[in-house]
Amino acid sequence: xxNIVLVEPEIPQNCGNIAxxxxxxxxxxxxxxxxxxxxxxxxxxxxxxxxxxxVDLTVYPSLDELFxxxxxxxxxxxxxxxxxxxxxxxxxxxxxxxxxxxxxxLPKAFRERYAHRCLRIPMxxxxxSLNLSNAVAILTYEALKQQGFPGLSGEGEMAACGP
Numbered sequence: 001x002x003n004i005v006l007v008e009p010e011i012p013q014n015c016g017n018i019a020x021x022x023x024x025x026x027x028x029x030x031x032x033x034x035x036x037x038x039x040x041x042x043x044x045x046x047x048x049x050x051x052x053x054x055v056d057l058t059v060y061p062s063l064d065e066l067f068x069x070x071x072x073x074x075x076x077x078x079x080x081x082x083x084x085x086x087x088x089x090x091x092x093x094x095x096x097x098x099x100x101x102x103x104x105x106l107p108k109a110f111r112e113r114y115a116h117r118c119l120r121i122p123m124x125x126x127x128x129s130l131n132l133s134n135a136v137a138i139l140t141y142e143a144l145k146q147q148g149f150p151g152l153s154g155e156g157e158m159a160a161c162g163p
Contacts, residue, residue, distance in 0.1 A: 001094055001150070002027040002143045003073070004136055007063065007110075008101040010036030016049055017133035023054035026151050027140055031059045032066055036101075063110065070096075075117055078139055079105055080129050082118035089119055091143035093150070102132050 004027050009015050015037065022029040031039070039059070044052045060066040067073075073096040076089055091097075100106035111118055121130060121138055129135070144152065 002091070002140055003030060003094065003096040004028065004140060005030040005032065005066070005096055005098045006101075006132075006136075007032045007098060007106055008034055008036075009132070010102050011132070012037035012047070014102065014132045015039075016047065018136045019049065019055045019057070020051050021133070021137050021140055022056070023051040025140055025144060026056075027144075028056045028058070030066060030096075031057070032063055033059065033061050035059075063107075075114065076139075077106055077111060077114055077118045078121070078135055079111055079118050080120055081105075081111065082120035084119060085122045086119040086139055086142055089142075091146045093147055095143055097136070097139050097143065099132060099136055105129075 002025065004018060004022055006015065006018065006029070009018075009031065015031070015035075019029055021027070037043075039057075060069070074092055074094060075096040075098060076086075076091070077098045078086075079100070098106060098110075105111075119139070121135055123130065130138075144150070
């Protein structure tokens with residue numbers, strides 16, 4: 001199982017895509033406020049997010065509260081400023097993957113505190129970053145691959161090469 005943490009996410013479509021990834025992979029989604037959108041039952045229903053009931057969601061008022069309720073998580077921070085790429089990490093069952101808000105990433109003090117746990121996704125040097133939902137999907141599936149895709153079956157897979 002993987003824990004996905006979005007710190008102050010701003011774009012509802014990204015959060016919706018990430019929630020769908022969490023639902024499909026049985027990953028837990030943790031949101032750290034403030035949020036740039038509404039996730040009330042009414043807003044989710046209006047957006048047609050039929051998979052939302054499958055999302056194991058927890059919302060925290062701050063990073064401090066997240067750590068108070070979940071002391072010493074096996075955490076990894078996704079940032080374009082990391083010295084090593086995600087393929088060098090060993091993701092264990094129950095790991096926590098942290099992602100920052102779309103406009104600013106993770107807070108600098110947080111990255112500095114856990115510098116030894118910062119990872120990047122390789123890309124060309126002149127590219128600023130990937131879309132947040134794509135970055136979450138890449139790291140989530142790498143973590144699950146390393147764990148042997150626990151609790152996930154091949155049923156319902158999309159055919160990549162035809163019948």
